[in-house]
Amino acid sequence: MPGRDAAEPDIVSRALARNRLGVPSVVFFGVAGAAPLTVILGSVTTIYAVIGSTAVPVSYLVAAGILSIFTVGFVAMSRHIVNSGAFYSYISHGLGRVIGVGAAFVALPAYALMQVGLFGLFGVVGSGILDSFGFTVSWFVCALVAWAIVAVLGVLWVDLSGRVLGVLLVAEISLVLFYDLIMTIHPAGGHVSFATLSPAKMIDPQAAALLVVAIAGFVGFEATVVLSEEARDPKRTIARATHWAVIIPGAVIGLSAWAMSVSTGPGNIVAAAKDKHTDLVFSLISTHVPQVFVSIGYVLFLTSVFAALLAFHAAVARYEFALGREGVLPGIWGRTHPRTGAPLMGSITQSVLAIGVLIVYYATKADPLVYLFGWLTIVGGLGVLILMWAASAAVIAFFIRNRGQENVWRGQIAPVIAFLLLSGVLAATIIGLGDLLQVSKDSPFQWLFPAAYAIFAVIGFGWALVMRGARPDVYAAIGRGADGHLTSIAAMPPAQRMQTAAAEAAALRSIRAPQSTLIH
């Protein structure tokens, strides 16, 4: 080989870089799951109405701040582990495989419930739009139609392409900013009030619990690290894109929630939201803009919820695929359709779960907006919060063991701050869950959901211990992704690696010997 100094031009790097993702594409991928318009028109108005707190705008800004600090350590760690797929792989790297499997068992119901909850929102909005055309269709029928389309697209693995999502997202955000402008220049009583942005509101324990709902609005931003192998510069692209995927929705949602309160006046926002629900923003602007802008808004709202449904469906299916491939779930979940790469079992499981939940809600005649969308988003958000909290602890543990890999801010200070903040939010959420769900003091729902997550986690711990005993090779690959076998060797110190390789070679020889006659 003629010297090892780099040959110019570097044909390989250039060719590979051409097909890789830049910062904008990765941001779109992350924000598409969060779907800002869905959060603004669906979640924000529902929170105003159901919880009756005026701290909503500031809670989104605070949540964005907390998640930004969390992102610093999270992205730093993603550079050092090969399979940076999902929270559970971080947790298994940082806190061990037993806790990692527990986290995976919390993650599955959390993401799955959030997706099912969105069907409630879609049903209500869809039936509202049809109603304005003079058709009376129940929310259940609309949700069923969406369910059928998502189920089919999920099996065919028709992901909305990056370009379509990008166009929708830009249109959504432009429209929202336009609405915000209209609401702000027509304030209630003639003056613009900043009362709902006061940080003092966050001191109230109920307001602290609001953060879980706010954090639920960002879910999906962590998906950016999945693309680290596809990014142009894995070190910088993903870090920047993840920060943007937190900051952009945070700013847009916070601003919009504030603009709503300006338009109605901070004192009237709760009553107005209770009256109009998801139509709140449209009714606030409809007197000031031509009707066409309201119609565009409704269409984009519906496409935004649908895109979020599809994104979450794919995320859950992919999660189950990853777990199946690693042997945590039965192997059939790790299979994909050969041509499309669709994780079939994951997709079908989620669709079956969704239709089951929808039927239960239809049969019990529970209000789809409050109990399906609102509750499941909050409960799912609680699960994701638990995951983030555990992941922030994993980041600390990881950098204690791998000192000097990152600077002090990224490796130590930011992760510790993020862990303390998330611990506070988690504690406030568990204490304040009854208030968030609006149940009475003696209702079992106050403690049922955290208890259920605890049980799931314990089942996960137990399952991990069973795996350690029964299938140690599979256990060793947990959290190491598709190439578990390779990375488990690559991650070892060189001396140990040689030993393993030697042992494997010896084992192979012993296996190969009797069969060699058969093969050659």
Place this chain on the structure above:
Amino acid sequence: MAALLADEFFLIAHEDRTGRSRLHPRATGLGLAGALLGELMVSDRVRAYEGDLYVVSREPTGDPLSHDVLDLLIAQPQHRELRTWLAFLAQDATVKVGERLLRAGVLEPVTRRKLMGTQTLYMPMNSNQRNVAAWAPIRLAEILVRRRPMNLSDRVLVGLVVATGLTRHVLWDFQAHRDALVHLPTIVSSLPEDLRQLVEHTEALVGSVLAAGRR
């Protein structure tokens, strides 16, 4: 002349009637990239050690495409990782191998209009060509079912078929092929260490490409 590894993989990975890929296009590309590197390893031009590739002989291979790949490996010594080369070669492997099959008279180019632009597929057009294309998977299944002696190239082919997810296409009959299916893992693990690494890295890359779910 014995059929080339990448050619055989190409014929198995594409439908003979439509020319479409049976796998996710990126998985097919990775399988073909693995096959191209496999050709160089089988002919002792390249070795893999702990996930890195090393050129051990610069002697021309006699085939323009595999010589081209060998030349690139020599020209870019700063890139050694097997994964990098698989990802790099996967980008245009379908076209490159398709062109080689065109030169061999096995396939012909067909240009299709798509929503945006056109796409060139390589597919069998006459009955002779169709027979050759359809024979590729059947030949492999025959060898596996009858446990015929396999040369190194065919064993690598089996490894890549398993790694990319074409197993059920080659061995499609649950009853008749059950024994052969059970036999597959031993074939893969009996490969020499560097070819086994090639198969494992191909499988891992196919997995992560599918997990990212990007077209």
